[in-house]
Structure formats: C-alpha cells, structure tokens
Amino acid sequence: MTDVIATPIVPTAEARPALFPTLHLDTFKPLELCFGILLALATNRWRQRTFAPTHLREVIRALRYALQDDPFMDEIAHRCGAGVMRRELLLRVLISFWAHVLSVPIQEVCRWAETSATLSLAHALGLAQGYHPQRIAELHAALGPVLRQRLYAHCKEWLRRQLALERLGEEELTRAVAAQTFEPLALAMGRQYGFSYFINFLFWQGIFAGLEAALSQDLQPNGYSLRELVAAYFRRFDSQAATPEALAELLRNE
Amino acid sequence: MAPVSQTLRNFLTKLHPDQVILLFEAQARRALRSSLRVKGRRTRLTVAVDATLLQLFGAFEQAEGLFDHVTPQGIQGYKLYVILEVASRQPLAFVLHEPGATRTAGEPKGDADYLAHLVAHVKTALGVDHLAYVLFDKGFWSQAAFQQLDTAAETLVTPGKQFKTIRAAIAAIRPDQWVRVAENQRVADVTVTFDNGLTLRLIGWKTLGRQVVRNERGNPKRDKEGTLLYRWRPIYHTYVTNIAPDEMEAPAVVGLYGQRWSIEDFFEQMDNQYCLGHFPSTDLAVVKVHIALTWLGYTLLREFQQLVADWLHNAEYATMELRRFARRFLRAPIAWLRWLKERQPGQRQPRLRQRSRDFVSSLANFGAPETKPELL
Numbered sequence: 224m225t226d227v228i229a230t231p232i233v234p235t236a237e238a239r240p241a242l243f244p245t246l247h248l249d250t251f252k253p254l255e256l257c258f259g260i261l262l263a264l265a266t267n268r269w270r271q272r273t274f275a276p277t278h279l280r281e282v283i284r285a286l287r288y289a290l291q292d293d294p295f296m297d298e299i300a301h302r303c304g305a306g307v308m309r310r311e312l313l314l315r316v317l318i319s320f321w322a323h324v325l326s327v328p329i330q331e332v333c334r335w336a337e338t339s340a341t342l343s344l345a346h347a348l349g350l351a352q353g354y355h356p357q358r359i360a361e362l363h364a365a366l367g368p369v370l371r372q373r374l375y376a377h378c379k380e381w382l383r384r385q386l387a388l389e390r391l392g393e394e395e396l397t398r399a400v401a402a403q404t405f406e407p408l409a410l411a412m413g414r415q416y417g418f419s420y421f422i423n424f425l426f427w428q429g430i431f432a433g434l435e436a437a438l439s440q441d442l443q444p445n446g447y448s449l450r451e452l453v454a455a456y457f458r459r460f461d462s463q464a465a466t467p468e469a470l471a472e473l474l475r476n477e
Numbered sequence: 478m479a480p481v482s483q484t485l486r487n488f489l490t491k492l493h494p495d496q497v498i499l500l501f502e503a504q505a506r507r508a509l510r511s512s513l514r515v516k517g518r519r520t521r522l523t524v525a526v527d528a529t530l531l532q533l534f535g536a537f538e539q540a541e542g543l544f545d546h547v548t549p550q551g552i553q554g555y556k557l558y559v560i561l562e563v564a565s566r567q568p569l570a571f572v573l574h575e576p577g578a579t580r581t582a583g584e585p586k587g588d589a590d591y592l593a594h595l596v597a598h599v600k601t602a603l604g605v606d607h608l609a610y611v612l613f614d615k616g617f618w619s620q621a622a623f624q625q626l627d628t629a630a631e632t633l634v635t636p637g638k639q640f641k642t643i644r645a646a647i648a649a650i651r652p653d654q655w656v657r658v659a660e661n662q663r664v665a666d667v668t669v670t671f672d673n674g675l676t677l678r679l680i681g682w683k684t685l686g687r688q689v690v691r692n693e694r695g696n697p698k699r700d701k702e703g704t705l706l707y708r709w710r711p712i713y714h715t716y717v718t719n720i721a722p723d724e725m726e727a728p729a730v731v732g733l734y735g736q737r738w739s740i741e742d743f744f745e746q747m748d749n750q751y752c753l754g755h756f757p758s759t760d761l762a763v764v765k766v767h768i769a770l771t772w773l774g775y776t777l778l779r780e781f782q783q784l785v786a787d788w789l790h791n792a793e794y795a796t797m798e799l800r801r802f803a804r805r806f807l808r809a810p811i812a813w814l815r816w817l818k819e820r821q822p823g824q825r826q827p828r829l830r831q832r833s834r835d836f837v838s839s840l841a842n843f844g845a846p847e848t849k850p851e852l853l
Contacts, residue, residue: 421781421807430500430777437496442488447480452488455480457774 242391246383249376253324256379256388260324263386266395274385280347285385286378287317287349295377303365314349315362319371320378321348322359330356422454486757494765501773502602505569508776509562509603521609523563523733524599525740526592528574528616531555531754538761541576555764558588560595561740563612567779568743568772569599573765589619596631610634610720612737620671627675627719634734637679637715642671646679647713658728661685666727669717677717680727686712750800751775778803 243259245251260282267275276282290296290313300312307315322329333354335345345351363371383389425431431449442449480488509522532554533540545552556574561567572595578586592613600608611626611633618638626633637643646669655663662684669679687707690698698706718730725733747753753771756764782802786795794802 425777433500437493437500438491439493440491447484452480456485
C-alpha cells in the first residue's frame with residue numbers, strides 16, 4: 224500500500240514554479256521571497272539583464288522609486304488620512320515590507336541608519352536617521368490585516384516581475400550554492416562558528432577535491448556530503464568539542 | 478545531525494590509502510615550500526627519524542607482538558616509523574612496520590632499513606638532492622646504515638651505543654684530549670673507525686653524576702636504613718656524526734642533536750591530543766587512512782594558524798601551541814573574530830547582539846565582487 228499525499232490545488236493560471244511554491248500567491252511566505260531575492264542577486268553575477276542588481280540595496284532603492292509613483296500608494300494614503308506626508312508614508316511602507324520579508328524585527332529596521340554595517344541599506348530605504356517603531360504600528364493599525372497583506376503582495380509582485388524570480392530554477396540554485404556556500408554570508412546565515420572557517424580554508428586548499436579523487440567508491444547520493452564527513456572527522460582538532468575520550472566514544476558509537 | 482562512527486567508518490573505507498598518503502605528502506611539501514628556498518637558493522632540512530609503538534586491543538590486521546622499551550613489557554600493536562622536519566615540526570612521511578618483512582638477502586628488516594627508506598623517500602618527494610642533518614636515536618644503530626647515509630652525502634647525528642667499538646674509542650681518549658667546557662663537564666672530539674672501515678667523528682661528553690651502587694648480582698645496595706647507595710663517577714654521553722670539525726664544534730653538535738626531541742613531543746601530542754592510536758577499524762587500509770588524515774589535519778591546522786597570524790597581524794598566533802590555538806580559533810564566533818580584526822586600541826569588547834542583526838549586516842555586504850576567495 225502506498226501513501227497518497229494530497230497536494231492542494233493552487234488556484235492560479237500560471238505555471239507553478241518549482242523552487243518557490245507560494246511566491247505567486249498573495250499569502251506568500253516571506254522567507255521564500257527573501258531567498259528568491261538573494262538567489263537572484265547571486266545569479267545576476269552571470270546573467271546581466273536590463274535590471275540586474277547584485278546588491279540588496281539596489282533592490283531596496285528600485286522598489287522605493289517604483290512605489291513613489293504607484294497608484295496603489297494613493298489607496299494607502301487615503302486609508303491613512305491626510306495627516307501623513309506622502310514621503311513619510313512611503314518610508315513607513317518600506318520599513319514594514321522589508322521587516323516582513325527579511326523576518327527581522329521592525330525596531331531593528333528602524334535602527335538601520337545607526338550602524339555603519341547597515342547604513343547603505345538605510346540610505347536605499349530613504350532612512351536618514353533612527354525611526355520610531357510606533358509610526359509603523361500606526362500604519363499597520365490604519366491599514367488593517369487585509370490591506371496590509373495586499374500591500375505586501377503588491378510589492379512582492381513588482382519584485383517578482385523585475386527580478387524574474389519565476390525563471391530561477393534548479394540550475395541557478397546549484398550554481399549559486401556552489402559559488403556562495405563558502406562565502407561569509409552563507410556562513411553567517413548558518414550561524415556557524417570558527418570551525419567553519421577552518422573547513423572553508425580546507426576547501427580552498429583543494430583538500431575536498433583531493434579526498435574526492437581518493438574515493439574508490441562514490442558516496443551515497445542520499446547520504447552525508449563529503450564536506451559534512453570531513454568536517455565531522457576533523458572535529459577532533461577542535462579541542463573543546465571533542466576531547467580524546469569524546470572521540471573514542473564517537474568512534475565506538477556510544 | 479552529525480555523522481556517527483559507522484558513517485565515518487564507511488567513509489574511511491571508501492578512501493584509497495595510497496591516494497590519501499599522497500595527498501598528505503603533497504600538503505607537507507606545500508607547507509615546507511617556503512622554508513625549502515631562501516633567497517633563491519635551495520636550503521637544506523634538519524629531519525628527525527623515530528619510531529613509535531601504537532598499542533592495540535583487538536584483532537587488528539597485521540598487528541604484531543612488539544617489545545616496549547619504555548615500559549619494559551611486550552605489547553600487541555603497530556610500529557610506526559616517522560620522519561619529521563624539526564624546525565617546523567612538520568611530519569614528512571611515515572611507514573608502518575610489516576611483520577615478517579625481509580631484505581633481499583632474506584634477513585628480517587630492521588629499524589635501520591626503514592631509516593634509509595624514509596630518507597630516500599623524502600628526498601624524492603621533496604625533490605631535493607640532500608637533507609641537511611638526519612637525527613635519529615640509538616634504536617637505529619647500524620654500521621651498514623651509517624655507511625649508506627654517508628655514501629649518499631647525508632649528514633647524520635646519533636648517540637653512540639655502548640658497543641665494544643665505542644667503549645674502546647672512549648677508553649683510548651687521552652686525558653689531555655678532554656676539554657673543560659663547564660664545571661665538571663669535559664668534551665672530547667675524536668674519531669672512531671668501524672668494522673666496515675667507515676670512519677666517523679665521535680664526540681664524548683663526560684660529566685660527573687651519581688650512580689647507584691650494585692652488588693655482584695646486580696641488585697642495588699642499600700644502607701641500614703634502607704636508602705639507596707650512590708657514588709659519584711664520570712658518566713659518558715657519546716655522539717657519532719660525520720659533520721666535519723671545522724663545520725660545527727662539538728657542543729654545537731650536541732645542541733643540534735637536542736633538537737631531535739621535538740619528534741618525541743610530536744608523538745606525545747598526536748597520541749594524547751589527536752587520538753592517533755584510536756583507530757576506527759581493524760582494517761589495515763583504514764588504519765593507514767586514519768594516520769594520513771590525522772597528519773593531514775595537523776598540517777592544515779598549522780597552515781591555518783599561519784593564516785590567522787597573518788590576518789590578525791599577530792605573530793604570537795603563529796607560534797602558539799596548536800591546542801591552545803585550536804581552543805581559541807576553532808570555537809570563535811564570527812562576530813568576535815571580526816571585532817578582533819577591526820578593533821581599535823582601548824575599545825571594549827562587544828556585548829552579545831541579536832542574531833538577526835548579524836544577518837542583516839551580512840546582507841548589506843552581500844554581493845560585493847570578490848577578486849579572490851576570502852578565507853576569513
């Protein structure tokens with residue numbers, strides 16, 4: 224007897240993209256869009272199109288320019304009332320949207336202009352100094368959940384169209400992962416520690432290729448990757464993680 | 478979830494031992510590349526050769542009965558011969574003793590055979606005509622091996638054994654040949670001729686020491702209260718070498734031989750800290766892969782240490798003990814390393830930050846074109 228997995232019917236006329244199953248829906252997953260943008264940025268290193276940003280700040284800036292003359296903003300302004308200037312409203316919308324997409328607290332986005340690391344993102348956002356999170360909460364209260372979701376979907380659609388996210392597939396993913404795996408961002412994203420630098424160093428020394436060439440049999444396709452195996456084996460050079468006794472236990476599978 | 482022992486064992490089984498050993502030797506060659514050439518000239522290396530016993534419990538392939546001279550008892554295990562560059566503490570090659578291995582003449586292979594083999598192998602692997610100084614201990618004593626090394630124009634230093642030839646040469650030293658170098662320390666620089674006609678330089682070092690008094694049966698004598706009886710008498714340390722007297726004076730030769738101790742430290746470190754003797758399988762191929770991989774990791778960690786010292790502009794990290802270095806740098810969070818690199822004098826340590834902030838700051842740097850791979 225085989226298990227039958229019921230797949231939900233997606234009410235859309237477009238072909239469902241393999242990489243991002245919910246990206247074309249209004250109820251999209253924010254991290255899916257975040258990953259799609261990152262993948263597009265990484266892919267743009269090879270494929271140069273008309274709008275081919277390679278930095279996140281370019282994307283943020285382009286969305287700001289696009290929303291400035293967007294009729295959708297009229298509806299937002301109408302809902303928020305006449306007390307908010309158009310420019311101020313745009314900033315609040317952008318802060319709200321990017322906090323949602325990057326899954327970062329709004330308070331933190333409001334402080335982007337205060338640290339040098341995120342200053343470029345703040346400039347792209349139009350944020351000259353620190354911003355009070357209470358203003359964003361007021362925006363959310365004015366919009367309500369339905370219009371807020373429509374706003375996010377509207378911005379998402381613009382990004383999806385401009386970055387051609389639906390064109391990204393397995394091939395782009397493979398190339399991007401191969402190029403980006405050992406970059407600091409990938410390491411930081413995985414919240415990895417100093418040992419990863421060592422493994423990173425090994426990779427650049429060609430040890431992985433050397434060990435792969437020394438394999439008399441291929442590794443199992445659904446098993447651990449060579450990187451994981453080498454990292455686990457060299458773990459004992461990390462003195463705190465693996466004492467000799469711990470390694471002995473590891474080897475004895477206790 | 479990290480791979481467990483069975484997965485790692487399967488992985489090691491799939492590796493070809495000779496290929497992994499070649500990989501290790503290539504990496505060792507790479508690590509030595511900077512020290513092989515100085516100002517365009519080819520320099521020479523000081524190497525130490527020694528053997529260590531790896532005691533085993535279980536039916537390991539090709540394990541044999543061996544006698545451990547340190548804890549005088551018979552053990553079951555492997556005998557591992559290693560050649561090590563003493564200045565950088567870099568292992569260059571190794572070979573496991575094969576039980577029942579014989580020479581072409583049919584005699585059993587001795588330690589000296591492995592000595593000549595390792596020296597020749599390293600010369601070929603490194604592509605050098607000569608190693609500088611070959612240091613080895615008394616276990617490798619063989620007149621034939623001395624002859625072989627001398628013919629190959631290698632410079633050797635080894636302690637003299639209490640053989641009849643050496644005893645006679647020491648006894649023949651005239652009192653005026655002993656030169657006083659310190660209080661109760663005398664050095665003599667003479668030559669000794671072996672049975673095969675080879676003449677080498679013999680350095681005798683005489684010092685005043687205490688020796689246990691023994692009776693006719695060889696048992697130590699004690700006084701009425703039961704304490705051991707000692708007497709003062711001259712104690713001789715001898716060194717045999719083919720270094721010419723005008724190239725190096727006798728005390729310098731003794732100092733040079735003292736560098737051999739780094740190989741003992743290396744064995745201690747490998748055995749106690751990096752689990753050289755904890756083999757994941759009884760298979761001989763896996764044993765070889767384990768040794769080669771362990772030393773490959775050691776070599777790479779040393780290189781990584783150099784890189785970190787260069788990156789952080791701190792020479793102390795390059796000379797730091799490896800275990801201390803690993804404790805500091807293989808567990809360091811990225812933010813801390815970055816702070817270490819970019820801090821100003823007097824700046825206080827950063828407080829613990831939210832993880833999402835690191836994520837966003839790395840997002841800001843994402844996509845910057847890299848001219849070369851950034852390692853740290």
